[in-house]
Amino acid sequence: MSRVDKFLWSVRIYKTRTDATEACRSGRIKVNGLDAKPSREVKPGNILNIRKGSIHFQYKVIADVERRQPARMVEEYILNITPKEELEKLNMPRETFFLARDRGTGRPTKKERRDMDDLLDSVDFLYDTGEDED
Known part of the structure; x- marks a missing residue:
C-alpha cells in the first residue's frame, strides 16, 4: 500500500x-x-x-x-x-469568449468600453438559461 x-x-x-x-x-x-x-x-x-x-x-x-x-x-x-x-471532452473545441486588445493600445476609451459592455450583454443574452439569479 x-x-x-x-x-x-x-x-x-x-x-x-x-x-x-x-x-x-x-x-x-x-x-x-x-x-x-x-x-x-x-x-x-x-x-x-x-x-x-x-x-x-x-x-x-x-x-x-x-x-x-x-x-x-x-x-x-x-x-x-x-x-x-x-x-x-478532450477533443471538443474550447468554447471560450473573451475580448482581446492589441498590445500597446492603452486603456479603452469610454466609447470602446461601452461597446464592449454592449457586446458582453448580448453574449449573456445568448447563454441565458431562463433561471432567476436570486
Whole structure:
C-alpha cells in the first residue's frame, strides 16, 4: 500500500508529488467515491476519481507501486476506466469568449468600453438559461 499522492506521482498522473498533494487537498481526488487526503492509502482494486479541469478521469488500481515508473510501465499499475463521454471532452473545441486588445493600445476609451459592455450583454443574452439569479 502507498499514499495516494505518491501513487498519483509514481504512475505519472501528476508531474510532481507536490501537484498530487495539492490536488488531494483541494478535493480533486476521490478514492472509492470518498475525498482523499494526501496520506490516504491506496491498494489494488481501489477506484480513483480525478478531476482535471472539466474532465473527470477514473482509474482502477491494478498493483501497488514502490517508486516512480517509466511511462511505458504505467499500464501495469493502473487501468483507465474513464467513460467515453468524459474522454470526448478532450477533443471538443474550447468554447471560450473573451475580448482581446492589441498590445500597446492603452486603456479603452469610454466609447470602446461601452461597446464592449454592449457586446458582453448580448453574449449573456445568448447563454441565458431562463433561471432567476436570486
